[in-house]
Amino acid sequence: xxxxxxxxxxxxxxxxxxxxxxxxxxxxxxxxxxxxxxxxxxxxxxxxxxxxxxxxxxxxxxxxxxxxxx
Numbered sequence: 001x002x003x004x005x006x007x008x009x010x011x012x013x014x015x016x017x018x019x020x021x022x023x024x025x026x027x028x029x030x031x032x033x034x035x036x037x038x039x040x041x042x043x044x045x046x047x048x049x050x051x052x053x054x055x056x057x058x059x060x061x062x063x064x065x066x067x068x069x070x
Contacts, residue, residue, distance in 0.1 A: 001029050007068050011037035011046050019046050023053045032059045036068040 008015045015035070021027050032050040037043040043061035050059040062068040 004030050005033045006030050007034035007036065008032065008046065009036045009065060009068065011035055011039070011042035015046055016049075019050050019053075022050065034060050034062055034068045036062040036065060038063065 008018060018027075019032065022030060022032055032047075035043040035046045035050075040061060040063050043063065047059040047061040
């Protein structure tokens with residue numbers, strides 16, 4: 001099955017639930033490639049959490065939707 005990529009806009013509790021779902025195998029055909037938040041530290045936290053699980057640096061943190069979508 002094809003791996004789909006996703007990006008998260010807003011790094012609150014719901015975003016962390018999505019990252020946890022990825023880590024627990026609930027979303028096996030998805031890979032997180034970007035997180036975006038007004039607060040860079042929150043976006044970096046989730047990006048690092050995803051990268052530690054994925055064992056690769058696919059996920060990057062952004063502070064604007066323009067950067068994330070590019």
